[in-house]
Amino acid sequence: MLVSFAKSVQGESHKRREKQSENLENGRKFPCQDKSFAQHSLKANDGTLFDFVAVCDGHGGAPYFRSELGADFAIEVLKNMLVRNMTRISELASSKQYEKIKTQLALGITKRWREKVSLHISENPITEQEYAFLEDEKLEAAQKYKEGKDLFAIYGCTLIAYFATKTFWYALQIGDGDFLLSYDGKSFELPMPEDKDCFLNQTTSICDDNAKDEVRCCYGEKLPLVVFCSSDGVANSFRDSESLKQKFYLPIYNLFDNTEFPQCKKECVQSECDLKCHLCLVFEEIFSFLPILSKKGSGDDISLAGIVNVNANRILAMRYYIRGMKNLGIQSGNTAGLKLLKKSADLGYEKAQFEYGRLCYNRSSQHKILEKHLLNKSQRYLEEAKENGVSEASILLQEIFGNLFNEKLSQLEEKVMSEIEGGES
Numbered sequence: 001m002l003v004s005f006a007k008s009v010q011g012e013s014h015k016r017r018e019k020q021s022e023n024l025e026n027g028r029k030f031p032c033q034d035k036s037f038a039q040h041s042l043k044a045n046d047g048t049l050f051d052f053v054a055v056c057d058g059h060g061g062a063p064y065f066r067s068e069l070g071a072d073f074a075i076e077v078l079k080n081m082l083v084r085n086m087t088r089i090s091e092l093a094s095s096k097q098y099e100k101i102k103t104q105l106a107l108g109i110t111k112r113w114r115e116k117v118s119l120h121i122s123e124n125p126i127t128e129q130e131y132a133f134l135e136d137e138k139l140e141a142a143q144k145y146k147e148g149k150d151l152f153a154i155y156g157c158t159l160i161a162y163f164a165t166k167t168f169w170y171a172l173q174i175g176d177g178d179f180l181l182s183y184d185g186k187s188f189e190l191p192m193p194e195d196k197d198c199f200l201n202q203t204t205s206i207c208d209d210n211a212k213d214e215v216r217c218c219y220g221e222k223l224p225l226v227v228f229c230s231s232d233g234v235a236n237s238f239r240d241s242e243s244l245k246q247k248f249y250l251p252i253y254n255l256f257d258n259t260e261f262p263q264c265k266k267e268c269v270q271s272e273c274d275l276k277c278h279l280c281l282v283f284e285e286i287f288s289f290l291p292i293l294s295k296k297g298s299g300d301d302i303s304l305a306g307i308v309n310v311n312a313n314r315i316l317a318m319r320y321y322i323r324g325m326k327n328l329g330i331q332s333g334n335t336a337g338l339k340l341l342k343k344s345a346d347l348g349y350e351k352a353q354f355e356y357g358r359l360c361y362n363r364s365s366q367h368k369i370l371e372k373h374l375l376n377k378s379q380r381y382l383e384e385a386k387e388n389g390v391s392e393a394s395i396l397l398q399e400i401f402g403n404l405f406n407e408k409l410s411q412l413e414e415k416v417m418s419e420i421e422g423g424e425s
Contacts, residue, residue, distance in 0.1 A: 001275075001312040002051065003256070005283055006036035006305035009290045011233060013299035028133055033058030033157075034231050034303035035071035037079070044086035052079060054161040055303045057177055057231040059205065062137035063153060065130055066120075070155030073116040074109070074206055078161055081108050086165070093168045098219045105172060106215035109159070113206055117155045126154075156207035160229045162307075169224065172217045175203040176232040180245070181224040185253055188245045191218040203232075226253050228306040237297020248293075255282045256310045260318050274319040275312060317349035325355070333363075345381055350388035357381030357393070361400055 014030035017023060023030075035058070040051040054075045058067025082089070085108075092101050126145060134142040144150055158175025171179050171191070176198040182188045193216045197204050204214040228249055238244040261281040290302045321344040327337030338359065344352035360378035364371045379401055385393035 001310050002040040002307055003279055003310055004038035004040045004051070004053070004305075004307045005286065006038040006053070006055075006303075007287045007290060008032050008034040008036045008055075008231075008301065008303040009287075009294060011299055011301040012291070012295040014301065016299075026133075031068060032301045033060060033064075033068040033071065034233070034301040035068065035075055035157075036229070036231075036303040036305040037075050038305040038307055040307050042079075042083070044083050046087040048086045048090065048165055050082065050086060051164045051307050052082065052162070053227055053229050053305045053307055054078060054159070055177060055229040055231055055305050056157045056159050057175070057233075057301070057303065058155075058157045059153075059203075060300070062134050063141040064156050065134065066154045067157050069120065070113070070117060070207070071157040073113055073120075073155065074157055074159045075161075077112045077116060078105070078109055078159070081105065081112070082163055089170075090165060090167070093165075093170070093219075098170070098217065101170060101219075102172060102215055102217040106212040109215075110206060110211045114152060117152055121151055121154070152207040153205075156205045158203055158231075159206055160231075162227050162229060164223060164227075166223075168219065168221050169227075170217065170219045172215055174206050174211060174215050178228075178230050178232075178235050178244070179218070180228045180230075180249055182226045182249075182253065183222065183224050185225050185257070186250075188249050190241060191220075192216055193218065226306065226308045228252070228304065230305075231301065231303040233294060233298045233300035233302040234304060236300060237293050237302075252286060252304075252306075253308065255285055256308050257314050260322055261285075262322065274316055278315045278319060279310075313347045314349065317344040317347035317352060320344035320347070321349055321352045321355075324352070328359075345384070348384075348388070350385050350390050353381045353385035353388065354390045354393050354396075357385060358396060361396075 010030075010032040014032070017030045018028070022028075034056065036055045038053045041049045042052050043049055056071035056074045058064065058069075058071040060067075085104075088104075089101055092098070092104075131142055131146070134145070145154065158173075158177055160171070160173045160175075160177045160179050162169065162171040162179065164170070173179060173192050173195075175195070178190060179192045180188045180190055195204055195214070195216060197214070205211065208214060234248065235241070235244055238247065256279075259282070261278060286304065290304060294300060294302045320340045324337045324340030324344060327334040327340065331337070338356075341352050341356045341359070345356040357378045357380070360374045360381065364374035364378065379397070382393045382397050382400075386397060
């Protein structure tokens with residue numbers, strides 16, 4: 001099941017600047033200049049369904065005072081191009097002409113972006129207040145803009161985007177930021193070619209005169225399990241790409257399939273509710289962490305967008321496990337709790353397999369008639385837990401189902417057989 005999310009947050013350094021006395025007095029704002037978007041199963045004009053993720057980082061600094069608008073325009077332009085031209089793009093992909101896709105998209109994006117910027121600035125000329133703020137910091141830029149020169153820079157931004165159909169995926173990038181993917185949810189790749197013109201605070205941009213030649217791309221036919229696009233505010237909060245992967249992207253992914261969240265405030269009784277509640281809690285966790293990352297890390301605006309192919313059954317299993325354990329905690333042997341635990345175990349959740357196997361063994365001594373049946377169930381679920389990596393299951397299996405157990409099982413079988421024979425006589 002595919003889920004998509006996108007979030008952009010104002011950088012901590014922007015917040016601090018807004019609180020400076022001179023900016024409080026004149027009402028100057030430093031908004032988030034990042035924009036992000038993600039949606040799965042978008043419909044193209046030809047009916048093709050495709051997934052789309054994009055992050056644009058509007059340039060910081062006084063000369064780029066409308067860069068958040070430029071970031072919006074870039075995402076809108078590319079999205080509309082994909083909707084209109086997916087037939088042609090798919091044809092090129094099917095014949096392996098991936099570089100031609102880059103050439104055509106790069107030309108179209110930069111051309112249409114400039115058209116949108118030109119239209120916007122003609123309808124919304126630079127205001128006196130914008131000039132005043134700019135002259136305080138970059139007088140030469142203000143003079144240049146008054147002469148009508150380099151106006152596209154006002155809206156300048158980077159662009160990272162990914163789209164995929166059922167048969168291929170494609171990503172393109174102008175400027176800095178990161179595009180990551182994983183095929184197994186354990187290791188992440190950075191497949192985008194490096195841009196040597198991006199270093200320190202310098203980056204290539206969609207506003208460059210030669211922007212169409214600065215577009216990089218990567219592509220493939222095996223669809224990834226998870227895709228993330230992020231602005232450079234994320235990477236600049238970590239020491240290197242390896243720590244970025246291990247300390248940020250892997251934990252983010254694990255929130256979806258490997259994190260037990262508490263029950264929602266309203267009791268979940270349907271699978272749809274369970275899934276929605278879990279995903280809402282995941283998104284809350286991600287979105288609440290991004291401002292913290294900016295504060296403790298880069299101080300910059302931060303954007304994160306992605307599409308994740310989640311294991312819906314595993315999510316349901318975790319939710320059943322949480323509810324089952326809660327019921328059993330309230331009342332040992334609670335029937336509803338045992339049923340939920342078994343349901344979770346049957347969906348393959350290793351912690352439920354271990355707990356249910358352990359409980360079956362404990363109950364076996366209390367139910368003489370069902371003793372053999374419960375012992376067999378205990379062994380089955382503990383074996384499954386062991387195969388799924390629960391080390392405690394190996395220990396418990398050895399303790400319970402060693403030689404002593406085999407002797408006990410033989411005695412039970414002999415007892416049952418003698419009772420059957422006695423009944424027949």
